[in-house]
Amino acid sequence: MAESFNDLIEAAIIATKNSYSPYSHFSVGAALLSRDGKIYTGCNVESVSFPVGICAEQSALAAAVNDGKRKFTAIAIYSDSGVTPCGKCRQALAEFGDMWVITIDSKGVKKDLTLSKLLPDAFNKI
Ligand SMILES: [Zn+2]
Structure with a gap:
């Protein structure tokens, strides 16, 4: 990874505490870093x-x-199991170009990926 994203990871962990997930009981928090x-x-x-x-x-x-932001460097996502973004979210993020995708689980295990690796050949009508 090109740089450390510790503040971003911490923000994702804190955001998880606001999760409204009474049906799945699967809390997820995300933190997106603009350029x-x-x-x-x-x-x-x-x-x-x-x-x-x-x-x-x-x-x-x-x-x-x-x-007003349109350019992003990275997104950190925290959940108990450290899930990667779902397909819909991958496409939504790809609208704004490639970025680092950092997933973290409750044991602190991180995965550093890129959006282009998670969603190669993203839909783009342009
Ligand atoms: Zn999603």
Whole structure:
């Protein structure tokens, strides 16, 4: 990895505490780092109508885009099992180019990946 993302990882862990996941009991937190150094966090928000829920990654992405950000360096994602982003989130993030994807589990095990490795040949109509 090109640089240390300790602050980003810590922000993802803290964001997990806000997770609203009464159905799955699977809490996820994400922290997205914009190229200008600002961190945007998100958590998963479930709904009784399951498709209505939103993933932590998209929650963080919405916060960043809403603040005018369009370029990102990395996203850190924390969950008990250290999951990688789902397919929908991979595509949503790919809209804004490649970035580091760091996953962390409850034992502190990290995986450093890139979005282009997780989603090669992402859909792009341009
Ligand atoms: Zn997702």
